[in-house]
Amino acid sequence: QSALTQPASVSGSPGQSITISCTGTSSDVGGYYYVSWYQQHPGKAPKLMIYGVTNRPSGVSHRFSGSKSGNTASLTISGLQAEDEADYYCSSYTSSDTWVFGGGTKLTVL
Amino acid sequence: QVQLVQSGAEVKKPGASVKISCKASGFTLTSYHMHWVRQAPGQGLEWMGIIKPRDDQINYAQNFQGRVTMTGDTSTTTVYMEVNSLTSEDTAVYYCARDFHWSTDYWGQGTLVTVSS
Numbered sequence: 001q002s003a004l005t006q007p008a009s010v011s012g013s014p015g016q017s018i019t020i021s022c023t024g025t026s027s028d029v030g031g032y033y034y035v036s037w038y039q040q041h042p043g044k045a046p047k048l049m050i051y052g053v054t055n056r057p058s059g060v061s062h063r064f065s066g067s068k069s070g071n072t073a074s075l076t077i078s079g080l081q082a083e084d085e086a087d088y089y090c091s092s093y094t095s096s097d098t099w100v101f102g103g104g105t106k107l108t109v110l
Numbered sequence: 111q112v113q114l115v116q117s118g119a120e121v122k123k124p125g126a127s128v129k130i131s132c133k134a135s136g137f138t139l140t141s142y143h144m145h146w147v148r149q150a151p152g153q154g155l156e157w158m159g160i161i162k163p164r165d166d167q168i169n170y171a172q173n174f175q176g177r178v179t180m181t182g183d184t185s186t187t188t189v190y191m192e193v194n195s196l197t198s199e200d201t202a203v204y205y206c207a208r209d210f211h212w213s214t215d216y217w218g219q220g221t222l223v224t225v226s227s
Contacts, residue, residue, distance in 0.1 A: 001171065001172060003154070032212075034211075034212035034213070036212070036213030036214075038155070040155075045205060045217040045218070045219060045220055046147075046155065046205075046214075046217060047217075048210070048213055048214060048215050051210065051211050051212070051213035051215075052211055052212070052213070055211075057210075057215060089154060089155050091155075091157070091213065093212045096172075097169050098157065098159075098160075098169055098171055098172075099145070099157040099160070099212075100157060101147075101154060101155040101156065101157055102154070103154050104154040104155070
């Protein structure tokens with residue numbers, strides 16, 4: 001199972017919006033509504049930000065939203081804040097009854 | 111509250127095995143599936159497998175088939191993962207995480223495994 005494809009890095013200024021893409025295949029992202037997104041700060045465990053493509057866990061800011069079109073899922077962060085600077089990973093359930101992660105995207109808040 | 115507490119850091123020689131534990135509290139282990147994920151230094155997350163403690167059903171990522179064994183002990187609410195035939199490429203932080211709607215909501219603190227001669 002190949003890793004999902006994410007941009008290596010994205011950046012934005014405080015207050016702006018950014019979008020991170022996550023491209024897979026019809027056997028993972030495109031075939032299921034089981035895409036999730038994680039935020040990871042250095043030295044910390046990942047934190048779930050979005051599950052089931054569009055759902056936010058309790059406690060996650062409304063500034064984070066998810067969507068999907070075909071084989072590509074997206075995470076949008078609006079009203080960028082300094083604390084959003086982190087690595088972001090997408091993940092998807094697959095037709096093999098396994099899971100796969102994206103390669104990760106480093107978000108820099110300028 | 112939900113907690114996943116993993117065993118401490120390990121240093122192993124190439125060819126050795128390592129067994130990591132993940133003790134769950136604050137929820138009923140038999141009601142959840144548990145994932146294992148690893149992260150090599152400076153690298154991304156890699157999914158290793160999932161165990162369903164209620165019936166010991168297990169799925170491994172293809173990359174780890176035959177070299178990784180996941181088990182669960184419902185009496186001690188602990189899941190374990192053993193990795194055999196370690197190489198330097200297995201140097202990583204290993205995490206356990208609770209399944210939540212085909213994602214993972216709670217993660218352990220991570221266990222660093224260093225493989226070095």
